[in-house]
Amino acid sequence: RARLAAEADRLRSALLTSISHDLKTPLAAIMGAAGTLKEFAPALPEKDRAELLSTVVSESERLNRFITNLLDMTRIESGAMEPNYALHYVGDVVGSALNRAQKITAEHTIETDIPADLPMLRLDPVLFEQALFNLLDNAAKYASPGSIIRLQAWVDNGAIILQVMDEGPGIPPGDLERIFDTFYRVRKRDQVRAGTGLGLSISRGFIEAMGGTIAAANRTDRPGAIFTIRMPVPADLPALGAPLTDDAA
Incomplete structure (x- = not known):
């Protein structure tokens, strides 16, 4: 039981480390692009606005993949996954x-x-x-x-x-x-x-x-x-x- 508890603590620590480290990059990119659009959109060329919007979309998709992976792993480890054959x-x-x-x-x-x-x-x-x-x-x-x-x-x-x-x-x-x-x-x-x-x-x-x-x-x-x-x-x-x-x- 002590070994299982230690393993659970290790996984929780790894999860927190993964989230804090890996999700920070796309969040920063989204916030930066959105902030620039909010403040300077009227003065920006159309090409620059399109690139900033593309950054928001692509980094949001990246965040979605991260979250999907976390949810999928929760299903696997909890035994709640039932394949629909x-x-x-x-x-x-x-x-x-x-x-x-x-x-x-x-x-x-x-x-x-x-x-x-x-x-x-x-x-x-x-x-x-x-x-x-x-x-x-x-x-x-x-x-x-x-x-x-x-x-x-x-x-x-x-x-x-x-x-x-x-x-x-x-x-x-x-x-x-x-x-x-x-x-x-x-x-x-x-x-x-x-x-x-x-x-x-x-x-x-x-x-x-x-x-x-x-x-x-x-x-x-x-x-x-x-x-x-x-x-x-x-x-x-x-x-x-x-x-x-x-x-x-």
Whole structure:
């Protein structure tokens, strides 16, 4: 009990540190841009006003991602998360995640190799999309602008393997075992934007809640990280082209 209490105190301390440190930057940007608009909007050129408004919007979206991550982690750790299962093609969910991540991956080249004939998976599309979004966010955060983020999938021994690969510096060997820990963050270079240290932990929680696994490794062909999701293919899939019944969906 004492050990659990100490761990709870550690997590609370990490949470407060994360919030105070990581949320301060977007809040400062929003307040600065909004204050400038309030005081000087009539005298500012249209281009400058548009840039300030863009800052408010983008930093607000960043704050929203932070808060969403905190709420998601609360659901995972409390055991309150219940996946809403349905049969989906993994390519459809990948497409939704990529569309949602367009802004954060805008400076990268996205490559995909997701065969259209992959079997369907029984998963919660909202949770699976969020897990992928967090992986894309992580890749865009650590890989240099102009580099390639690649998503590829295939079938292997009754499971679909989905990989997200980047061309960043890779994961330091000492961090590989802890990369999915709550609030844990790989040491960042100066140009790497801040995060809550929750995204990868949430991805693992969501994937495991749906019966899958996720692992991190370094690429062997070049510098970069590779995240591998393995999801079991349901044994009772309907025949190709057959309508889905309520039980299947």
